[in-house]
Amino acid sequence: MAVTKQQVVVAAAGGGEALKKRNEELERDLRESQEREEQMRTELRRAWERLRIAEDAEERLCFQLGELEAEAVDQARSYHARIASLMDQLARAQQLLHQASAPTPRS
Template identity: 75%
Template sequence: MGPKQEEETTLSLRKRNEELERELRKSKEREEQMKQELQRAWERLKVAEDGEERLCSQLAELEAEAVIHARASHARILSLMEQLSQPRTLPSSSEKIIL
């Protein structure tokens, strides 16, 4: 191999090395971008999970309130049914009915 071929080979290897270094930089930039995107996605997931926990807690409270309200309504209905089932006395003819 002559000096000119060695110089061409060296030049070719330098160019290839520069290309590989550019590709490596681009790859590192893409990797950094992907890390940032992953971090943002993780943060969004955490916010969504926290929101889900709050909603579940609120739903449980509302369900408990609904049960309490339903029981109170049921008790009121039973009370009214009991009152309606009691025999009523009609006013006697001596009592005046006021309208």
């Protein structure tokens, strides 16, 4: 069975249509892929910005926490010194009361 020139042209035309259709599908897939890639880049940029903001906030919070800790240590030292002073005053007052209530020797 011999293949005619017309059959070859028809087969080639059909194959060409299939290639054209496949090419269009590949181009569509490529566009969709490029759109997804751009969306991912945009998402990545947003995430990166959120991370930068979070890191800045963390740094500020750490600085504030350090200041608060230093202030707390100063207050604790001040309170300790005040308590020690009050205890000394109380001890002196108790000593004076004890001396005042002690019987005095009569001559």
